Amino acid sequence: MTLLAGVIGDPIAHSRSPRLHGHWLRRYGIDGHYVPLHVRADDLEATLALLPRLGFRGINVTIPHKEAVFALADETTARARAVGAANTLTFQEGRILADNTDGYGFTANLAQGAGHRDVRAPAFVLGAGGAARGVIAALLDEGAAHVTLTNRSADRAEALAALFGDRVTTVPWIDAAQALPGHGLLVNTTSLGMTGKPPLDLDLAGLDPSATVTDIVYTPLETPLLAAARARGHPVVDGLGMLLHQAVPGFHAWFGAEPRVDEALRAAVLA
Ligand SMILES: NC(=O)c1ccc[n+]([C@@H]2O[C@H](COP(=O)([O-])OP(=O)(O)OC[C@H]3O[C@@H](n4cnc5c(N)ncnc54)[C@H](OP(=O)(O)O)[C@@H]3O)[C@@H](O)[C@H]2O)c1
Structure with missing residues:
Protein backbone atom coordinates (compact mmCIF):
# COMPACT_ATOMS: atom_id res chain seq x y z
CA MET A 1 0.00 0.00 0.00
CA ASP A 102 10.03 22.17 16.92
CA GLY A 103 11.68 22.22 20.36
CA TYR A 104 12.89 18.64 19.88
CA GLY A 105 14.31 19.69 16.49
CA PHE A 106 16.11 22.58 18.14
CA THR A 107 17.77 20.54 20.91
CA ALA A 108 18.54 17.59 18.61
CA ASN A 109 20.26 19.97 16.17
CA LEU A 110 22.21 21.59 18.99
CA ALA A 111 23.27 18.23 20.40
CA GLN A 112 24.38 17.02 16.95
CA GLY A 113 26.14 20.27 16.04
CA ALA A 114 27.73 21.08 19.40
CA GLY A 115 27.12 18.47 22.11
CA HIS A 116 24.76 17.56 24.94
CA ARG A 117 26.69 19.81 27.35
CA ASP A 118 25.45 22.83 25.39
CA VAL A 119 21.82 21.78 25.61
CA ARG A 120 21.99 21.92 29.43
CA ALA A 121 24.14 25.07 29.72
CA PRO A 122 22.69 28.29 31.17
CA ALA A 123 21.10 29.75 28.04
CA PHE A 124 20.53 33.29 26.83
CA VAL A 125 17.53 33.42 24.47
CA LEU A 126 16.67 36.39 22.25
CA GLY A 127 13.04 36.60 21.14
CA ALA A 128 9.69 35.70 22.66
CA GLY A 129 7.63 34.66 19.63
CA GLY A 130 6.10 31.31 18.77
CA ALA A 131 9.43 29.61 18.13
CA ALA A 132 10.96 30.84 21.40
CA ARG A 133 8.30 29.05 23.42
CA GLY A 134 9.18 25.66 21.95
CA VAL A 135 12.92 26.32 22.23
CA ILE A 136 12.72 27.27 25.92
CA ALA A 137 10.38 24.39 26.78
CA ALA A 138 12.79 21.93 25.12
CA LEU A 139 15.89 23.39 26.80
CA LEU A 140 14.25 23.14 30.24
CA ASP A 141 13.02 19.66 29.46
CA GLU A 142 16.58 18.61 28.58
CA GLY A 143 17.81 19.90 31.93
CA ALA A 144 18.98 23.48 31.28
CA ALA A 145 19.62 24.99 34.70
CA HIS A 146 18.50 28.45 33.72
CA VAL A 147 17.30 30.51 30.78
CA THR A 148 17.69 34.28 30.51
CA LEU A 149 15.17 35.74 28.08
CA THR A 150 15.09 39.08 26.33
CA ASN A 151 12.74 40.50 23.72
CA ARG A 152 12.21 43.86 22.04
CA SER A 153 8.69 43.95 23.50
CA ALA A 154 9.31 43.39 27.21
CA ASP A 155 5.71 42.42 27.99
CA ARG A 156 5.96 39.42 25.65
CA ALA A 157 9.19 38.27 27.32
CA GLU A 158 7.62 38.55 30.77
CA ALA A 159 4.45 36.71 29.73
CA LEU A 160 6.52 33.90 28.23
CA ALA A 161 8.87 33.65 31.23
CA ALA A 162 5.86 33.46 33.56
CA LEU A 163 4.77 30.21 31.84
CA PHE A 164 7.97 28.48 32.97
CA GLY A 165 8.43 29.57 36.61
CA ASP A 166 11.68 30.71 38.17
CA ARG A 167 14.04 28.84 35.82
CA VAL A 168 13.39 31.60 33.24
CA THR A 169 14.16 35.24 34.04
CA THR A 170 14.07 38.29 31.77
CA VAL A 171 16.37 41.21 31.08
CA PRO A 172 15.54 44.38 29.12
CA TRP A 173 16.40 44.25 25.40
CA ILE A 174 18.79 47.21 25.68
CA ASP A 175 20.73 45.43 28.46
CA ALA A 176 21.25 42.20 26.51
CA ALA A 177 24.98 42.68 25.83
CA GLN A 178 25.79 43.35 29.51
CA ALA A 179 23.78 40.32 30.60
CA LEU A 180 25.70 37.81 28.41
CA PRO A 181 28.45 36.72 30.89
CA GLY A 182 27.79 33.42 32.63
CA HIS A 183 25.84 31.81 29.77
CA GLY A 184 27.12 28.78 27.89
CA LEU A 185 24.65 29.08 25.04
CA LEU A 186 23.29 32.04 23.06
CA VAL A 187 20.17 31.46 20.93
CA ASN A 188 18.57 33.85 18.45
CA THR A 189 14.88 33.07 17.96
CA THR A 190 13.96 36.50 16.58
CA SER A 191 13.53 36.97 12.85
CA LEU A 192 16.45 39.46 12.85
CA GLY A 193 19.22 38.35 10.50
CA MET A 194 16.81 36.74 8.06
CA THR A 195 17.20 37.71 4.42
CA GLY A 196 15.36 41.03 3.99
CA LYS A 197 15.42 41.83 7.73
CA PRO A 198 17.95 43.95 9.64
CA PRO A 199 20.77 42.01 11.33
CA LEU A 200 20.69 41.35 15.05
CA ASP A 201 22.81 44.10 16.57
CA LEU A 202 24.42 42.53 19.65
CA ASP A 203 27.94 43.06 21.00
CA LEU A 204 29.30 39.60 21.84
CA ALA A 205 32.34 40.87 23.79
CA GLY A 206 30.83 39.81 27.14
CA LEU A 207 30.03 36.26 26.04
CA ASP A 208 32.21 33.51 27.55
CA PRO A 209 34.70 32.43 24.83
CA SER A 210 33.56 28.80 25.04
CA ALA A 211 29.84 29.62 24.72
CA THR A 212 28.03 28.12 21.74
CA VAL A 213 26.02 30.45 19.49
CA THR A 214 23.05 29.20 17.50
CA ASP A 215 20.45 30.87 15.31
CA ILE A 216 17.12 29.36 14.33
CA VAL A 217 17.00 31.62 11.26
CA TYR A 218 18.41 29.58 8.35
CA THR A 219 18.02 31.92 5.38
CA PRO A 220 20.88 32.77 5.07
CA LEU A 221 22.54 29.69 6.58
CA GLU A 222 25.26 31.86 8.12
CA THR A 223 23.45 34.83 9.65
CA PRO A 224 25.40 37.96 10.62
CA LEU A 225 25.16 36.77 14.25
CA LEU A 226 26.74 33.41 13.42
CA ALA A 227 29.42 35.09 11.28
CA ALA A 228 30.33 37.44 14.16
CA ALA A 229 30.38 34.53 16.63
CA ARG A 230 32.54 32.40 14.34
CA ALA A 231 34.99 35.30 13.90
CA ARG A 232 35.32 35.47 17.71
CA GLY A 233 36.03 31.74 17.88
CA HIS A 234 32.71 30.55 19.33
CA PRO A 235 31.32 27.17 18.31
CA VAL A 236 28.32 27.91 16.06
CA VAL A 237 25.32 25.83 14.99
CA ASP A 238 23.10 27.00 12.13
CA GLY A 239 19.31 26.77 12.06
CA LEU A 240 18.75 24.43 9.13
CA GLY A 241 19.29 21.35 11.29
CA MET A 242 16.32 22.36 13.47
CA LEU A 243 14.07 22.10 10.42
CA LEU A 244 15.59 18.72 9.51
CA HIS A 245 15.40 17.21 12.99
CA GLN A 246 11.83 18.40 13.68
N1 LIG B 1 14.90 26.61 12.00
C1 LIG B 1 13.63 26.31 12.12
O1 LIG B 1 13.21 25.15 11.96
C2 LIG B 1 12.65 27.40 12.50
C3 LIG B 1 11.44 27.06 13.14
C4 LIG B 1 10.56 28.09 13.50
C5 LIG B 1 10.90 29.42 13.21
N2 LIG B 1 12.07 29.71 12.59
C6 LIG B 1 12.44 31.11 12.32
O2 LIG B 1 12.47 31.79 13.56
C7 LIG B 1 12.09 33.16 13.41
C8 LIG B 1 11.02 33.51 14.43
O3 LIG B 1 9.85 32.73 14.20
P1 LIG B 1 8.55 32.90 15.13
O4 LIG B 1 7.56 31.95 14.61
O5 LIG B 1 8.90 32.85 16.57
O6 LIG B 1 8.09 34.40 14.78
P2 LIG B 1 7.20 35.40 15.63
O7 LIG B 1 6.28 34.64 16.54
O8 LIG B 1 6.64 36.37 14.67
O9 LIG B 1 8.27 36.18 16.58
C9 LIG B 1 9.18 37.07 16.01
C10 LIG B 1 10.22 37.48 17.06
O10 LIG B 1 11.19 38.34 16.42
C11 LIG B 1 11.22 39.60 17.11
N3 LIG B 1 11.47 40.68 16.16
C12 LIG B 1 10.95 40.82 14.93
N4 LIG B 1 11.41 41.97 14.35
C13 LIG B 1 12.24 42.54 15.27
C14 LIG B 1 13.02 43.75 15.28
N5 LIG B 1 13.04 44.58 14.21
N6 LIG B 1 13.76 44.02 16.38
C15 LIG B 1 13.75 43.17 17.45
N7 LIG B 1 13.02 42.03 17.50
C16 LIG B 1 12.28 41.73 16.42
C17 LIG B 1 9.87 39.72 17.76
O11 LIG B 1 9.93 40.66 18.82
P3 LIG B 1 8.57 41.44 19.31
O12 LIG B 1 7.86 40.49 20.22
O13 LIG B 1 9.09 42.64 19.98
O14 LIG B 1 7.80 41.74 18.05
C18 LIG B 1 9.65 38.27 18.24
O15 LIG B 1 10.41 37.99 19.38
C19 LIG B 1 11.64 33.28 11.95
O16 LIG B 1 12.70 33.86 11.23
C20 LIG B 1 11.41 31.86 11.50
O17 LIG B 1 11.63 31.68 10.12
C21 LIG B 1 12.96 28.73 12.24
Whole structure:
Protein backbone atom coordinates (compact mmCIF):
# COMPACT_ATOMS: atom_id res chain seq x y z
CA MET A 1 0.00 0.00 0.00
CA THR A 2 1.31 3.45 -0.90
CA LEU A 3 1.71 5.52 2.28
CA LEU A 4 0.56 9.15 2.22
CA ALA A 5 1.52 12.20 4.28
CA GLY A 6 1.97 15.90 3.62
CA VAL A 7 2.16 19.42 4.94
CA ILE A 8 -0.64 21.98 5.20
CA GLY A 9 -0.25 25.76 5.42
CA ASP A 10 -1.23 29.07 3.86
CA PRO A 11 0.97 29.89 1.97
CA ILE A 12 2.65 26.54 1.32
CA ALA A 13 4.70 26.90 -1.89
CA HIS A 14 7.87 27.89 0.06
CA SER A 15 7.84 24.78 2.27
CA ARG A 16 11.00 22.65 2.15
CA SER A 17 9.28 19.73 3.85
CA PRO A 18 8.29 17.91 0.60
CA ARG A 19 11.93 17.90 -0.50
CA LEU A 20 13.06 16.71 2.94
CA HIS A 21 10.58 13.84 3.25
CA GLY A 22 10.98 13.03 -0.47
CA HIS A 23 14.72 12.52 0.10
CA TRP A 24 14.07 10.11 2.98
CA LEU A 25 11.37 8.21 1.06
CA ARG A 26 13.83 7.59 -1.78
CA ARG A 27 16.73 6.80 0.54
CA TYR A 28 14.79 4.18 2.51
CA GLY A 29 13.02 2.79 -0.57
CA ILE A 30 9.57 3.43 0.90
CA ASP A 31 6.48 3.31 -1.30
CA GLY A 32 5.04 6.65 -0.19
CA HIS A 33 4.29 10.25 -1.10
CA TYR A 34 4.56 13.49 0.87
CA VAL A 35 2.62 16.38 -0.66
CA PRO A 36 2.23 20.11 0.01
CA LEU A 37 -1.42 21.14 0.44
CA HIS A 38 -2.59 24.73 0.37
CA VAL A 39 -5.29 24.86 3.05
CA ARG A 40 -7.08 28.06 4.05
CA ALA A 41 -8.31 28.60 7.62
CA ASP A 42 -11.96 28.21 6.56
CA ASP A 43 -11.23 24.75 5.16
CA LEU A 44 -9.07 23.50 8.02
CA GLU A 45 -11.62 21.49 9.98
CA ALA A 46 -13.07 19.83 6.87
CA THR A 47 -9.54 19.02 5.65
CA LEU A 48 -8.62 17.33 8.94
CA ALA A 49 -11.77 15.21 8.68
CA LEU A 50 -11.14 14.28 5.05
CA LEU A 51 -7.40 13.51 4.91
CA PRO A 52 -7.54 10.34 7.07
CA ARG A 53 -10.46 9.08 4.95
CA LEU A 54 -8.32 9.59 1.83
CA GLY A 55 -5.62 7.40 3.37
CA PHE A 56 -3.25 9.99 4.82
CA ARG A 57 -1.24 8.69 7.82
CA GLY A 58 -0.58 12.21 9.10
CA ILE A 59 0.57 15.70 8.22
CA ASN A 60 2.90 18.48 9.19
CA VAL A 61 1.29 21.82 9.92
CA THR A 62 2.80 25.21 9.30
CA ILE A 63 1.79 28.87 9.55
CA PRO A 64 -0.97 29.90 10.26
CA HIS A 65 -2.62 26.68 11.47
CA LYS A 66 -0.40 25.47 14.32
CA GLU A 67 -2.65 26.73 17.16
CA ALA A 68 -5.89 25.82 15.40
CA VAL A 69 -4.92 22.17 14.81
CA PHE A 70 -3.81 21.88 18.43
CA ALA A 71 -7.32 22.94 19.49
CA LEU A 72 -8.97 20.50 17.04
CA ALA A 73 -6.89 17.43 18.04
CA ASP A 74 -8.28 14.51 20.07
CA GLU A 75 -5.00 13.93 21.91
CA THR A 76 -1.97 16.14 22.49
CA THR A 77 1.57 15.38 23.67
CA ALA A 78 3.08 17.12 26.70
CA ARG A 79 5.47 19.03 24.44
CA ALA A 80 2.58 20.26 22.29
CA ARG A 81 0.73 21.37 25.43
CA ALA A 82 3.87 23.20 26.60
CA VAL A 83 3.69 25.31 23.44
CA GLY A 84 -0.09 25.40 22.86
CA ALA A 85 0.47 24.58 19.20
CA ALA A 86 1.19 21.55 17.01
CA ASN A 87 3.28 20.96 13.88
CA THR A 88 2.88 17.17 13.52
CA LEU A 89 -0.43 15.31 13.37
CA THR A 90 -0.87 11.54 13.22
CA PHE A 91 -4.21 10.02 12.22
CA GLN A 92 -4.95 6.86 14.20
CA GLU A 93 -8.22 4.95 14.17
CA GLY A 94 -10.33 8.04 13.61
CA ARG A 95 -8.44 10.13 16.13
CA ILE A 96 -6.02 13.01 15.63
CA LEU A 97 -2.85 12.95 17.75
CA ALA A 98 -1.07 16.33 17.89
CA ASP A 99 2.62 16.74 18.66
CA ASN A 100 5.00 19.68 18.54
CA THR A 101 8.49 18.69 17.43
CA ASP A 102 10.03 22.17 16.92
CA GLY A 103 11.68 22.22 20.36
CA TYR A 104 12.89 18.64 19.88
CA GLY A 105 14.31 19.69 16.49
CA PHE A 106 16.11 22.58 18.14
CA THR A 107 17.77 20.54 20.91
CA ALA A 108 18.54 17.59 18.61
CA ASN A 109 20.26 19.97 16.17
CA LEU A 110 22.21 21.59 18.99
CA ALA A 111 23.27 18.23 20.40
CA GLN A 112 24.38 17.02 16.95
CA GLY A 113 26.14 20.27 16.04
CA ALA A 114 27.73 21.08 19.40
CA GLY A 115 27.12 18.47 22.11
CA HIS A 116 24.76 17.56 24.94
CA ARG A 117 26.69 19.81 27.35
CA ASP A 118 25.45 22.83 25.39
CA VAL A 119 21.82 21.78 25.61
CA ARG A 120 21.99 21.92 29.43
CA ALA A 121 24.14 25.07 29.72
CA PRO A 122 22.69 28.29 31.17
CA ALA A 123 21.10 29.75 28.04
CA PHE A 124 20.53 33.29 26.83
CA VAL A 125 17.53 33.42 24.47
CA LEU A 126 16.67 36.39 22.25
CA GLY A 127 13.04 36.60 21.14
CA ALA A 128 9.69 35.70 22.66
CA GLY A 129 7.63 34.66 19.63
CA GLY A 130 6.10 31.31 18.77
CA ALA A 131 9.43 29.61 18.13
CA ALA A 132 10.96 30.84 21.40
CA ARG A 133 8.30 29.05 23.42
CA GLY A 134 9.18 25.66 21.95
CA VAL A 135 12.92 26.32 22.23
CA ILE A 136 12.72 27.27 25.92
CA ALA A 137 10.38 24.39 26.78
CA ALA A 138 12.79 21.93 25.12
CA LEU A 139 15.89 23.39 26.80
CA LEU A 140 14.25 23.14 30.24
CA ASP A 141 13.02 19.66 29.46
CA GLU A 142 16.58 18.61 28.58
CA GLY A 143 17.81 19.90 31.93
CA ALA A 144 18.98 23.48 31.28
CA ALA A 145 19.62 24.99 34.70
CA HIS A 146 18.50 28.45 33.72
CA VAL A 147 17.30 30.51 30.78
CA THR A 148 17.69 34.28 30.51
CA LEU A 149 15.17 35.74 28.08
CA THR A 150 15.09 39.08 26.33
CA ASN A 151 12.74 40.50 23.72
CA ARG A 152 12.21 43.86 22.04
CA SER A 153 8.69 43.95 23.50
CA ALA A 154 9.31 43.39 27.21
CA ASP A 155 5.71 42.42 27.99
CA ARG A 156 5.96 39.42 25.65
CA ALA A 157 9.19 38.27 27.32
CA GLU A 158 7.62 38.55 30.77
CA ALA A 159 4.45 36.71 29.73
CA LEU A 160 6.52 33.90 28.23
CA ALA A 161 8.87 33.65 31.23
CA ALA A 162 5.86 33.46 33.56
CA LEU A 163 4.77 30.21 31.84
CA PHE A 164 7.97 28.48 32.97
CA GLY A 165 8.43 29.57 36.61
CA ASP A 166 11.68 30.71 38.17
CA ARG A 167 14.04 28.84 35.82
CA VAL A 168 13.39 31.60 33.24
CA THR A 169 14.16 35.24 34.04
CA THR A 170 14.07 38.29 31.77
CA VAL A 171 16.37 41.21 31.08
CA PRO A 172 15.54 44.38 29.12
CA TRP A 173 16.40 44.25 25.40
CA ILE A 174 18.79 47.21 25.68
CA ASP A 175 20.73 45.43 28.46
CA ALA A 176 21.25 42.20 26.51
CA ALA A 177 24.98 42.68 25.83
CA GLN A 178 25.79 43.35 29.51
CA ALA A 179 23.78 40.32 30.60
CA LEU A 180 25.70 37.81 28.41
CA PRO A 181 28.45 36.72 30.89
CA GLY A 182 27.79 33.42 32.63
CA HIS A 183 25.84 31.81 29.77
CA GLY A 184 27.12 28.78 27.89
CA LEU A 185 24.65 29.08 25.04
CA LEU A 186 23.29 32.04 23.06
CA VAL A 187 20.17 31.46 20.93
CA ASN A 188 18.57 33.85 18.45
CA THR A 189 14.88 33.07 17.96
CA THR A 190 13.96 36.50 16.58
CA SER A 191 13.53 36.97 12.85
CA LEU A 192 16.45 39.46 12.85
CA GLY A 193 19.22 38.35 10.50
CA MET A 194 16.81 36.74 8.06
CA THR A 195 17.20 37.71 4.42
CA GLY A 196 15.36 41.03 3.99
CA LYS A 197 15.42 41.83 7.73
CA PRO A 198 17.95 43.95 9.64
CA PRO A 199 20.77 42.01 11.33
CA LEU A 200 20.69 41.35 15.05
CA ASP A 201 22.81 44.10 16.57
CA LEU A 202 24.42 42.53 19.65
CA ASP A 203 27.94 43.06 21.00
CA LEU A 204 29.30 39.60 21.84
CA ALA A 205 32.34 40.87 23.79
CA GLY A 206 30.83 39.81 27.14
CA LEU A 207 30.03 36.26 26.04
CA ASP A 208 32.21 33.51 27.55
CA PRO A 209 34.70 32.43 24.83
CA SER A 210 33.56 28.80 25.04
CA ALA A 211 29.84 29.62 24.72
CA THR A 212 28.03 28.12 21.74
CA VAL A 213 26.02 30.45 19.49
CA THR A 214 23.05 29.20 17.50
CA ASP A 215 20.45 30.87 15.31
CA ILE A 216 17.12 29.36 14.33
CA VAL A 217 17.00 31.62 11.26
CA TYR A 218 18.41 29.58 8.35
CA THR A 219 18.02 31.92 5.38
CA PRO A 220 20.88 32.77 5.07
CA LEU A 221 22.54 29.69 6.58
CA GLU A 222 25.26 31.86 8.12
CA THR A 223 23.45 34.83 9.65
CA PRO A 224 25.40 37.96 10.62
CA LEU A 225 25.16 36.77 14.25
CA LEU A 226 26.74 33.41 13.42
CA ALA A 227 29.42 35.09 11.28
CA ALA A 228 30.33 37.44 14.16
CA ALA A 229 30.38 34.53 16.63
CA ARG A 230 32.54 32.40 14.34
CA ALA A 231 34.99 35.30 13.90
CA ARG A 232 35.32 35.47 17.71
CA GLY A 233 36.03 31.74 17.88
CA HIS A 234 32.71 30.55 19.33
CA PRO A 235 31.32 27.17 18.31
CA VAL A 236 28.32 27.91 16.06
CA VAL A 237 25.32 25.83 14.99
CA ASP A 238 23.10 27.00 12.13
CA GLY A 239 19.31 26.77 12.06
CA LEU A 240 18.75 24.43 9.13
CA GLY A 241 19.29 21.35 11.29
CA MET A 242 16.32 22.36 13.47
CA LEU A 243 14.07 22.10 10.42
CA LEU A 244 15.59 18.72 9.51
CA HIS A 245 15.40 17.21 12.99
CA GLN A 246 11.83 18.40 13.68
CA ALA A 247 10.74 16.22 10.75
CA VAL A 248 12.12 12.96 12.22
CA PRO A 249 9.23 12.00 14.59
CA GLY A 250 6.58 12.53 11.90
CA PHE A 251 8.44 10.54 9.25
CA HIS A 252 8.94 7.70 11.73
CA ALA A 253 5.25 7.69 12.75
CA TRP A 254 3.86 7.78 9.19
CA PHE A 255 6.40 5.84 7.14
CA GLY A 256 7.84 3.47 9.75
CA ALA A 257 11.58 4.17 9.36
CA GLU A 258 13.76 6.14 11.78
CA PRO A 259 15.42 8.58 9.33
CA ARG A 260 18.92 10.00 9.62
CA VAL A 261 19.81 13.70 9.57
CA ASP A 262 23.13 13.99 7.76
CA GLU A 263 25.01 15.91 5.07
CA ALA A 264 23.16 14.17 2.23
CA LEU A 265 19.84 15.38 3.65
CA ARG A 266 21.15 18.92 4.12
CA ALA A 267 22.38 18.97 0.53
CA ALA A 268 19.04 17.67 -0.78
CA VAL A 269 17.07 20.31 1.12
CA LEU A 270 19.42 23.13 0.09
CA ALA A 271 19.53 22.10 -3.58
N1 LIG B 1 14.90 26.61 12.00
C1 LIG B 1 13.63 26.31 12.12
O1 LIG B 1 13.21 25.15 11.96
C2 LIG B 1 12.65 27.40 12.50
C3 LIG B 1 11.44 27.06 13.14
C4 LIG B 1 10.56 28.09 13.50
C5 LIG B 1 10.90 29.42 13.21
N2 LIG B 1 12.07 29.71 12.59
C6 LIG B 1 12.44 31.11 12.32
O2 LIG B 1 12.47 31.79 13.56
C7 LIG B 1 12.09 33.16 13.41
C8 LIG B 1 11.02 33.51 14.43
O3 LIG B 1 9.85 32.73 14.20
P1 LIG B 1 8.55 32.90 15.13
O4 LIG B 1 7.56 31.95 14.61
O5 LIG B 1 8.90 32.85 16.57
O6 LIG B 1 8.09 34.40 14.78
P2 LIG B 1 7.20 35.40 15.63
O7 LIG B 1 6.28 34.64 16.54
O8 LIG B 1 6.64 36.37 14.67
O9 LIG B 1 8.27 36.18 16.58
C9 LIG B 1 9.18 37.07 16.01
C10 LIG B 1 10.22 37.48 17.06
O10 LIG B 1 11.19 38.34 16.42
C11 LIG B 1 11.22 39.60 17.11
N3 LIG B 1 11.47 40.68 16.16
C12 LIG B 1 10.95 40.82 14.93
N4 LIG B 1 11.41 41.97 14.35
C13 LIG B 1 12.24 42.54 15.27
C14 LIG B 1 13.02 43.75 15.28
N5 LIG B 1 13.04 44.58 14.21
N6 LIG B 1 13.76 44.02 16.38
C15 LIG B 1 13.75 43.17 17.45
N7 LIG B 1 13.02 42.03 17.50
C16 LIG B 1 12.28 41.73 16.42
C17 LIG B 1 9.87 39.72 17.76
O11 LIG B 1 9.93 40.66 18.82
P3 LIG B 1 8.57 41.44 19.31
O12 LIG B 1 7.86 40.49 20.22
O13 LIG B 1 9.09 42.64 19.98
O14 LIG B 1 7.80 41.74 18.05
C18 LIG B 1 9.65 38.27 18.24
O15 LIG B 1 10.41 37.99 19.38
C19 LIG B 1 11.64 33.28 11.95
O16 LIG B 1 12.70 33.86 11.23
C20 LIG B 1 11.41 31.86 11.50
O17 LIG B 1 11.63 31.68 10.12
C21 LIG B 1 12.96 28.73 12.24
